[in-house]
Amino acid sequence: xxxxxxxxxxxxxxxxxxxxxxxxxxxxxxxxxxxxxxxxxxxxxxxxxxxxxxxxxxxxxxxxxxxxxxxxxxxxxxxxxxxxxxxxxxxxxxxxxxxxxxxxxxxxxxxxxxxxxxxxxxxxxxxxxxxxxxxxxxxxxxx
Numbered sequence: 133x134x135x136x137x138x139x140x141x142x143x144x145x146x147x148x149x150x151x152x153x154x155x156x157x158x159x160x161x162x163x164x165x166x167x168x169x170x171x172x173x174x175x176x177x178x179x180x181x182x183x184x185x186x187x188x189x190x191x192x193x194x195x196x197x198x199x200x201x202x203x204x205x206x207x208x209x210x211x212x213x214x215x216x217x218x219x220x221x222x223x224x225x226x227x228x229x230x231x232x233x234x235x236x237x238x239x240x241x242x243x244x245x246x247x248x249x250x251x252x253x254x255x256x257x258x259x260x261x262x263x264x265x266x267x268x269x270x271x272x273x274x275x
Contacts, residue, residue, distance in 0.1 A: 154168070164234070171238065173202075208230075209228055210228060
C-alpha cells in the first residue's frame with residue numbers, strides 16, 4: 133500500500149466512524165427533543181464557559197443563529213448567559229444545573245450506545261486510540 137493509499141484509507145475510516153458516531157448522536161438528541169447542533173452545544177459546555185462569539189465560531193455558525201439556539205435552550209432551562217468574570221463587556225454561555233444533569237445523562241447514553249464498538253478494544257488499544265485522536269483534535273497552529 134502506498135503512502136497515498138494509506139492516507140486515503142485513514143480518511144475513509146475517519147469518515148465512516150464519523151457517520152457511525154453522528155448516527156448515535158442524532159438518535160439520542162432526537163429522543164430528548166434536541167437538534168444535533170443543540171446536543172453539540174451541550175457537549176461543548178460540559179467543561180467550559182465560552183463567550184457567545186467563541187461558541188458560534190467553534191460551531192461554524194453566525195452570531196444570530198447561535199443566539200437563537202441559546203434562546204431556545206434558555207427557555208428550556210438548560211443554558212444561561214452571564215457576564216464574563218474577566219471582561220464585564222463579554223457575555224459567556226454556561227450550563228444551568230438542569231443542563232449539567234441532562235448533559236451527563238446524554239453522555240452516559242452515548243457511552244452505553246457506543247460500548248459495543250469501544251468494548252472490542254483492549255485497554256491499551258483504547259489508550260492508544262485516545263492519544264492519536266487527541267493529536268488529530270489539536271489545532272493546526274499548535275505545532
